[in-house]
Amino acid sequence: MQKIKMDAQTKNSLSAMxxxxxxxxxxxxxxxxxxxxxxxxxxxxxGILVSSFMSDGDAYNPMVYMIPTSPTFxxxxxxxxxxxYFPTMGRDLFYTLSLMVIQVFVCSMVGYGFARFNFPFxxxxxxxxxxxxxxxxxxxxxxxxxxxxxxxxxGLATLIKGKSINLLGTPVPMYxxxxxxxxxxxxxxxxIFNQFFRGLPKEIEEAAxxxxxxVWYTYFRIMLVNAMPSVITVAVFSMVWQxxxxxxxxxxxxxxxxxxxxxxxxxxxxxxxxxxxxxxTIQQLYLDAGIILILVPIxxxxxxxxxxxxxGVERSGIVG
Amino acid sequence: xxxxRGLTLLQKRNVKGFMFILPWLVGFVVFYVRxxxxxVQFSLSDMTMQEGGYALQWAGLSNYIYAFRVHGTFxxxxxxxxxNMLVDVPLITFFSLFMAILLxxxxxxxxxxxxxxxxxxxxxxxxITSAMELARTMMSGGIxxxxxxxxxxxxxxxxxAYFIDLFKNLAMPEKLLDYIVAxxxxxxxxxxxxxxxxxxxxxxxxxxxxxxxxxxxxxxxxAYETFWxxxxxxxxxxxxxxxxxxxxxxxxxxxxxxxAYDTCxxxxxxxxxxxxxxxxxxxxxxxxxxxxxxxxxxxxxxN
Numbered sequence: 030m031q032k033i034k035m036d037a038q039t040k041n042s043l044s045a046m047x048x049x050x051x052x053x054x055x056x057x058x059x060x061x062x063x064x065x066x067x068x069x070x071x072x073x074x075x076g077i078l079v080s081s082f083m084s085d086g087d088a089y090n091p092m093v094y095m096i097p098t099s100p101t102f103x104x105x106x107x108x109x110x111x112x113x114y115f116p117t118m119g120r121d122l123f124y125t126l127s128l129m130v131i132q133v134f135v136c137s138m139v140g141y142g143f144a145r146f147n148f149p150f151x152x153x154x155x156x157x158x159x160x161x162x163x164x165x166x167x168x169x170x171x172x173x174x175x176x177x178x179x180x181x182x183x184g185l186a187t188l189i190k191g192k193s194i195n196l197l198g199t200p201v202p203m204y205x206x207x208x209x210x211x212x213x214x215x216x217x218x219x220x221i222f223n224q225f226f227r228g229l230p231k232e233i234e235e236a237a238x239x240x241x242x243x244v245w246y247t248y249f250r251i252m253l254v255n256a257m258p259s260v261i262t263v264a265v266f267s268m269v270w271q272x273x274x275x276x277x278x279x280x281x282x283x284x285x286x287x288x289x290x291x292x293x294x295x296x297x298x299x300x301x302x303x304x305x306x307x308x309x310t311i312q313q314l315y316l317d318a319g320i321i322l323i324l325v326p327i328x329x330x331x332x333x334x335x336x337x338x339x340x341g342v343e344r345s346g347i348v349g
Numbered sequence: 350x351x352x353x354r355g356l357t358l359l360q361k362r363n364v365k366g367f368m369f370i371l372p373w374l375v376g377f378v379v380f381y382v383r384x385x386x387x388x389v390q391f392s393l394s395d396m397t398m399q400e401g402g403y404a405l406q407w408a409g410l411s412n413y414i415y416a417f418r419v420h421g422t423f424x425x426x427x428x429x430x431x432x433n434m435l436v437d438v439p440l441i442t443f444f445s446l447f448m449a450i451l452l453x454x455x456x457x458x459x460x461x462x463x464x465x466x467x468x469x470x471x472x473x474x475x476x477i478t479s480a481m482e483l484a485r486t487m488m489s490g491g492i493x494x495x496x497x498x499x500x501x502x503x504x505x506x507x508x509x510a511y512f513i514d515l516f517k518n519l520a521m522p523e524k525l526l527d528y529i530v531a532x533x534x535x536x537x538x539x540x541x542x543x544x545x546x547x548x549x550x551x552x553x554x555x556x557x558x559x560x561x562x563x564x565x566x567x568x569x570x571x572a573y574e575t576f577w578x579x580x581x582x583x584x585x586x587x588x589x590x591x592x593x594x595x596x597x598x599x600x601x602x603x604x605x606x607x608x609a610y611d612t613c614x615x616x617x618x619x620x621x622x623x624x625x626x627x628x629x630x631x632x633x634x635x636x637x638x639x640x641x642x643x644x645x646x647x648x649x650x651x652n
Contacts, residue, residue, distance in 0.1 A: 056456075059451060059454070059456070062451065063451060063462055066448070066466075066540060067462060067465045067466075069536060069537055069540055070465055070466065070468055070469060070540060070541075071465060071468075074468070074472075135372055135373065138369050138370075138372070139369060139370045139372070139373040141369055142366050142367070142368075142369025142370035143370060145366065146362065146363055146365070146366020146367070146369065147363055147366070148363045148364075148366055148367045154370065154374070157377055157381075158373075160381070161377065161381060162593070162597065163593065163597055163634070163637060164381065164385070164630065165597065165600050165601050165606065165629075165630060165633065166601065167601065167606040167609060167610065167626060168384075168385070168388055168626045168627070168629075168630045169380070169381065169384035169385060169387075169388060170610070170613070170626075171387075171388060171391060171613055171619060171622065171623055171626075172383065172384035172385075172387035172388055172391070173380065173384060175387070175403060176379075176380075176384075206376065206380060208372065208376075209372050209373065209375055209376025209377075209379065209380065210372050210373030210376045210377070211373070211376035211377060211380045211381065215373075219373065244362065244365045244366075245365075248369075269470060269471045273471075273472070276601075324472065327471055327472075328471070331464075331467075331468075331471050332464070335460075335464050335467075336460070338467075
């Protein structure tokens with residue numbers, strides 16, 4: 030009798046140990062995978078950060094690893110000067126943030142329209158939104174280029190100025206496209222908003238309607254406020270992508286003084302010309318400093334909004 | 350409720366609803382529908398820039414024939430781009446699903462890890478990416494040692510060739526092995542391309558009702574079974590979303606798009622560039638339709 034009891038006990042404790050070990054091993058595996066992948070993501074950023082502080086001597090010293098022997102701010106000083114950093118960044122942030130606000134308003138409006146109203150051909154039109162997501166922008170780049178090079182809506186330009194307007198070189202084309210819901214990845218944002226609004230209870234609107242609120246009032250004062258999670262998601266996405274976008278900036282020849290991520294691509298040439306630094310290795314250090322500089326605002330905003338962003342993603346309409 | 354108030358009110362409401370989507374509709378027609386037609390039109394003609402516009406001359410299929418028969422690299426670049434895409438899409442999809450499951454579990458420092466995982470999304474500008482690539486090769490020691498690291502992998506203490514041999518001796522199919530080695534070698538590209546997909550999958554995992562897992566547990570399902578019988582079918586609809594997103598995203602940065610861009614703005618051959626765009630877009634759309642059709646048949650829809 031005693032023996033059997035003992036057996037059962039040891040068996041129990043054994044299996045408990047087994048379970049514990051299994052859990053431990055799984056936890057360890059999870060830890061290793063996560064740390065490894067985090068390393069892969071963080072390492073290059075760390076590398077850039079470190080080399081941006083290196084002096085010229087450190088760059089050629091094979092003994093230097095991760096910690097520069099004589100850290101210096103000189104690279105930053107030069108790059109800030111050459112990039113005309115603060116004014117350019119100010120203009121870029123204004124450009125990015127204003128486009129972001131337009132994106133959020135226009136896309137949420139369209140998403141709401143698709144989610145809550147019935148009109149003829151609604152399904153077909155929504156399929157067009159999906160088409161917009163799927164069609165690569167590169168397919169339509171040439172016609173867009175032509176359209177804005179000879180901008181002439183309904184012959185208005187010819188009527189006023191006698192010839193069509195060339196809008197290339199200014200950010201105006203981007204504003205026009207964004208305002209008409211066809212900006213950078215607008216299709217995706219419309220989709221996100223549509224999914225989110227469809228998930229909200231209809232009773233809110235009915236209550237508003239009974240209380241005498243019009244459609245627009247309901248939308249601006251009630252629905253948009255309730256849609257905060259997806260507003261934040263779209264805001265972060267659109268800001269980050271707009272900030273990093275070089276495709277449209279290149280296509281519309283938008284001035285470098287407005288789009289800083291475009292300016293950075295010519296930084297090494299500028300450094301070579303103005304400062305007579307022809308050594309590519311040293312040039313790279315300057316480029317690293319420039320990259321850290323243009324990453325700073327976006328990382329700051331990201332860190333600030335990060336919690337809301339991830340919460341927003343979980344609750345917003347990315348998942349239908 | 351609303352129907353009793355009569356049709357006119359409803360119609361009024363619908364007109365207002367139409368107002369909501371009107372800006373987008375105008376934009377879509379002007380920028381997308383018109384542009385698509387124009388691209389096809391350009392690809393079928395010789396185009397020359399003029400003061401205040403352009404002139405088109407009907408050229409039939411000559412641009413397409415040129416692209417396929419005469420152009421030196423178009424066919425090769427197109428094939429490699431499409432093949433790369435076909436290789437990358439399953440890798441990215443499964444990697445992001447795997448990561449989403451990991452990140453969805455509760456562990457210490459989860460917020461920090463998530464913040465790190467979404468970093469690649471915010472740093473995808475062209476200039477940054479190329480600099481990152483360089484920085485990656487320079488991780489050991491100063492910049493001067495960058496070159497040596499690539500050439501001498503054995504110095505890091507890992508003999509890759511030995512492991513590959515080991516697996517070959519285990520009679521693993523060579524094709525599969527090559528695929529896995531290639532995937533590991535490009536782990537960085539895969540990680541940086543799967544940020545948004547991870548987000549979508551995390552959101553999908555959060556939307557699975559907890560009661561399902563409870564039932565599975567009570568019925569005595571193992572973690573493995575739970576994954577295949579509960580988690581996987583429930584996230585299946587989002588796999589389509591992710592595959593579409595991955596294909597489009599991947600295509601947007603592929604070499605063939607770059608080639609079309611260069612042909613257009615460097616070589617100033619607008620017709621040829623349009624023909625290239627049309628061909629590659631059609632191919633991508635066909636792939637999308639096939640893949641989506643394939644997955645859709647196997648997808649389980651909860652609602």
